[in-house]
Amino acid sequence: MTDISMSQPSGSYTVNRKFDITSAEAQGRIRSRYRAEARFKSYGLLALGITSVFVVILLADVFVRGLPAFWQHRLVLDVPVAADAFGAPGSVDAAAIRGGDYYPVTKAALAKAIPGIESRSAERQLNRLLSTGAPDILRETLVADPSLIGKTVKVPLLLSDDADLYFKGAGSKIVSRVPRGIATPSGVTGEVTVLTASNDFADELATIKRALSVRAGGVEREAGRLQRSPDKANQARAVELLEVAKALRARAEQPRGEEPLDADIPSVLVEINGGLVKATKLSDSAITGEVLLPLKSADEAKPANWKIVTYVTPEANRKVNDQEAAFLERLRSLGVVESGFNWRFFTSGDSREPELAGIRGALVGTALTLLVTLALCLPLGVGAAVYLEEFAPKNRLTDLVEVNINNLAAVPSIVFGLLGLAVFLNFFGLPRSAPLVGGLVLALLVLPTIIIASRAALRSVPPSIKEAALGVGASHQQAIFHHVLPLAMPGIMTGTIIGMAHALGETAPLLMIGMIAFIVDVPQSFVESATVMPVQIYLWSDLPEQAFQAKTAAAIIVLLGFLFVMNGLAIWLRKRFERRW
């Protein structure tokens, strides 16, 4: 009989089958289950923590870099506009004011602010502190009110990118010290010597010697590294470097005497009698140097009336040289430097000059491109999803279509760019770099996402709703368009906006259709040349000017803002249309 096993003495058998919750094994199982749960939870928390830290670091980095680009420094100067600046007085029209040459006007304004500059090169450096776009506001003011010609106008003049960065802290640490002795300059301009009665420059000399010694150490280390290299040329170079280091050491250890200064060590300047002298040679009791800002007189200066100023960062490591720094410090002390919100960043297109470059062109280009994408994707995607989900017969052809749609979502985006290049540009002959073509290409990219999301949304609508509609005599189409589609709408909207956000950040396919060009004008239509935000970011990140680093980060902030607005819209739409059943 088969039930022999059943009729065994069954003491241990039943005990084993019963679930004994007090046994040690059972307790152990419970403990290990709790441990496993706690472990899993801690993995989750850990992952969340790491992610949040990285997100915070990323955002902080972008914001710290980018936020300064939203502010810009300007010189608010009294600009004397000569009566004949734009032609003979009385015959001046708006076109002449617009087309006029403003260089002499701004030059005069600067010369008025910092008088007495005689050297041509210094004058050029002073004028280069202004941006090429500096007279824009002046021009608009004069066009609006031509009666100001011949008078003095107080307007802000835009500073160049380097000057702007200087005021944003990219210059040098400046240390100034009041000396003890009386100083006597030998002249007011050109090359002058400043003598002091009581070894006032001894501290500076010691600092310079220390800097030389540190530099010698650096050179020696570099030489040592090269010596270990098997390359003959490197070893020869090491010998040369050792010579240099020896010379530097000799200079550093020479106890007294005149020390020549160069651009690789901190700059020592003397502020005296309303002027500024930059030392080229330095000894305990005297400096020889060139005048950066002219002195008012060559009189003796009492200790309270002169200062020793050190620009700690060596000139060679700065964008702004000593002369420019002197001008900028003077302008700052005159109180004409003003910092204001950089509206131009949002109102102008791209430029080679960082201080003039704006995001408007890319923003409009992005908006136009996304508009084309949305106009194509939403009806096509939703239509395709409704057809495939509700109307299409289930056969091999529709299976094939379905598989292909799913695969298309995974195709690398650059392939769509190539397709756009081959089909839209070469075959249909559409314009290069245009938002229309960009939108078409991005539509190809986004379509699978929208179709998949829409189908999922349609499938998630309970079939009872459709049956209810059919039951009261709605046609298939009425049931879908009156009931199923409205209920699927939040899901479709979310999918669409996720797709659009994807398109917003897409760069690669747009490179293929020429949207990477340098385009200054803000596009006015769908067929004009344009660029988009991610491409603009890519372009700026590639440029050598330091100010573009901040612009890049600022553009990223704007792009993220755009993204947040879109996602916010998605959430709002979801809440707005969500219905429960």
Add this chain to the structure above:
Amino acid sequence: MDAIVANPSSATAAAHVMPGSGFKVSARDCNVYYGEKHALKSVSVDIPDRSVMAFIGPSGCGKSTFLRCINRMNDTIPICRVTGKITIDGQDVYDQSLDVVQLRARVGMVFQKPNPFPKSIYDNVAYGPRIHGFAQSRAELDQIVMTSLEKAGLLKEVKDRLTDSGTSLSGGQQQRLCIARAIAVSPEVILMDEPCSALDPIATARIEELIDELRSNYSIIIVTHSMQQAARVSQRTAFFHLGTLVEEGETGHIFTNPNDKRTQDYITGRIG
């Protein structure tokens, strides 16, 4: 007329009989296939006007399938195939020339789970009349909605909140709303697919009362798992088993003195 069809063989024999007058819905030799599966086997039955017919039988016996054939709800299932003849007032519902939308306006349906549209109570009831263009004016539509809600016994409870969502009602109220929605398009036949299976006994009792009232105007076919319910609300009962119509006849007769052994086993709880 007594039970016409007692078993599959006699159903075939009865197939040549033309649907008689006095019957609202008649089926002759109706077969349903889901792909390879033969779900309903040669069912022939006559359903009288202005009365309640109950379909009983164990799960998967084909009673819901047959119900859904009457208003061609099975059309929505691609693999479903129907043969045989079903007529309403002598008109073949599977006739090519018959528009399925018009058919479903004549044959209303109430489903197992209350499924109001996620719209206002008013719009739920007004949807059918709107798409069929029953009302010429807003006042007329209001009239239809009020009458339907009244007939469904719901008006008193909802007349102050017609703009509230239909899904905010309780389960029993939702089901009565669905009935109101079905009768708003003035059907001739109402199909009810286990209308009380998701409801509590009190709501069930209300629905049963309602069915009894509606009987005077409509031909009602109700699928139910509750034999007590079938006994309470129906005048005639049909017992389905394994895809065949085993026995059909007056409710009292079926429950007290069934002809077939299987019917007896089912109502006494031996199969199911």
